[in-house]
Amino acid sequence: MITLLNKYFFCFFVLLLANSIDAQIVIGTPTLPFSQICANPSFNTFNVTFSFSPVAGLSATNQFIVELSDPNGSFNSPKVVFTSGAGAVTVSPATLTFSVPITTAGEKYRLRIRSTSPAATGPNSVAFAAYYKAQDTPFSINNFGSTATYCSGGSYVLTIDNPGVGSNDSPLKYPSLTYNWFKEPSLTPIATGQSLNVNQPGKYYVETNYGTCTSNSYSNRVTVNEATSTAATTITSSLGNPFCSSAGSTTLTTSAGNNYQWYKNSLPISGATSQTYVTNQIGSYSVAVNFGTCVANASINLQDYQFSSSINIPDTNTISPDETLAVIVTTSASNPDYKWYLNGAIITGASGSTYDVKNKGSYKVEITQTTGCITSSEISFVVNSTVDPNPFPDVINIPNLISPNDDGINDTWIIPQEYVSGTNTEVVLLSSLGETVLKTNDYQNNWPENKLDFKNVNQVYYYIITTQDNKVKKGSITVLK
The missing domain is CATH 2.60.40.10 (Immunoglobulins)
Structure with missing residues (x-):
């Protein structure tokens, strides 16, 4: 009886040993499709490929585990970066996908593959650099x-x-x-x-x-x-120098110190005691910076951005009645816009870089840079006539009586030269009913040009003369029939 029982246990032990031998597998060295891992919050997915044999040695509950070493390649405390599902991997070679921890940072990491059923651990992979870039944008100091x-x-x-x-x-x-x-x-x-x-x-x-x-x-x-006590620090302008004042204020910044005092044109600016000073005004700025055991000074001559412009004629010009003066503007302005003026009034249709002058008067051209820094500049010039037919006799007083009867005496209202054409003086004439019968900034001593419709024996009109500097003359004109 004892002999039969011993034989039974011996056969059972041999069967278990045979099953244990059959259940062993060998895992190969991992193959890495990368030379280094540079992970970040938007990309943290990597593959590793390995082989194992025999395939039949896997149990139905087996899981393959991807382990990551420490930064020096040691597996004393490996990190599990992937675990397959039970029985999910049954074909060799196999590729697994893993992600690295956010604390990953080093040049000598390694991977290895481990199985659970049967339990087996493969060799280490080649070393590789790996970093998780949690922050990957420029920052400030x-x-x-x-x-x-x-x-x-x-x-x-x-x-x-x-x-x-x-x-x-x-x-x-x-x-x-x-x-x-x-x-x-x-x-x-x-x-x-x-x-x-x-x-x-x-x-x-x-x-x-x-x-x-x-x-x-x-x-x-x-x-x-x-x-040192005599050394100079620096001042920088956030919008550069020259700066574009139309774009807003610029921030002046000096070196960091313990305390500060800003100056403009050598005068202290009240309350300007921080490292920065905001301004939209040009001028000479300076700052005294106290560093504790020494005080340093800096200065900047802050200027407004300006483009350069010029015309091809002098400030004062003379033309004959049948002559044309071609005026050409040259400018460094970006995408320039032009407006031309005669005696303060805009010239309709004149919008190019050239203008043909045919009449005497006070001219100016306004150039505006329309892209980048939006800013304008003006150039003025005067054109006189070589022939003066003297349409504007030099009278002293403003007359209050005219007689338009074509006898050559007091036929039109002749006023002093300081109010006539070329002076940009506004002349307004009103009827006795308050109706405007004349309004001009270019009076030619020619009113009335047409025959008046007399409703009374002697018509009365009222004048308002306003000079370019806003001096006003008022009075009445009696028109004799």
């Missing part, structure tokens, strides 16, 4: 200030802004990130923290440490200067 100053023997701390101005996405929002600081032109990092204590002049910037992965996560450049 020094509040986007392009300069900074420290006193001789002191230092200045450059810091990554958090959150920073505007839409600045500070990398300090992502605790897992590390940094590399640089001093141009060297490409070797000089520090790795969130800030940098600077005690040497130079241009500095910082990048998020994404190793060999190409990155857009870098800061603005800051030029750091060493100041």
Whole structure:
């Protein structure tokens, strides 16, 4: 009886051993279709391919697991980055898709494949760099200030802004990130923290440490200067200099210090005691910056943007009655618009860069730049006539009596030369009923030009004369029949 029982257990053990031997598989080295992993919030999907045998050795509940080493390639504490469904993988070779953790950052990661039923672990893959770029846009240091100053023997701390101005996405929002600081032109990092204590002049910037992965996560450049009591710092204009005042105010910015006082034309500006000063006025601006143990000064001659324009004739010109003067404008304005004026009144239809002058008078052309900085300038010139038929005799007083009877004496209303054509004086005549019978800025001493319809024996009219500088003369005119 004991002999038969022993035989039974021996046969059962052999059967279990045979099944255990049949249930072993061998997993091959993972094949990587990438040389490095540069993941970000919008892209974090990667493939790994491996082989295993025998295929029949898998149980129906088997799962394949993708494990990621630490940054130095060690699997002492591997991270599981993918687990297949039970019995989902039954064909060799197989390709699995995984994502890396957001804390991934290093140059010597490796992958390996592990199975659960039967339990087996494959060899490590080749080493590769891997980074999760949680922040991958430019960011600011020094509040986007392009300069900074420290006193001789002191230092200045450059810091990554958090959150920073505007839409600045500070990398300090992502605790897992590390940094590399640089001093141009060297490409070797000089520090790795969130800030940098600077005690040497130079241009500095910082990048998020994404190793060999190409990155857009870098800061603005800051030029750091060493100041003494007589050294000058700098002032920058946000809209440049010259600036376009029609585009709004410009922000003047100086180097960061302990306190500030701004001046315009050497006079202190009340309340202007911050690092920036906003203005839309041109002028000579300066600032005194106190750095603690020294004070530095800076200045800027802020000018408005202007394009250049000229015409091909002098300021004063003379033409004969049958002569034409061709005036041509040359300008650097972008997409210019032109308006021409005679004696203060716009000339209808004159909108090009040239104008043919046929009449004497005071002219000007207004040039407007219509793209970029919207701004205008004017050029004035005068045209006289060589022949003066003397239509405007030099009378002293404004007459109050005329007799249009064609006898050559007082036939028209002759007024002093200071009010006639060419002086841009407005002459208005009103009837006794208040009706306007004449209104002009170019009076020719020719009223009345037509025969008047006398309703009374002696008609009375009223005049209002307004000069270009708004001096007014009023009175009456009696017209004798």
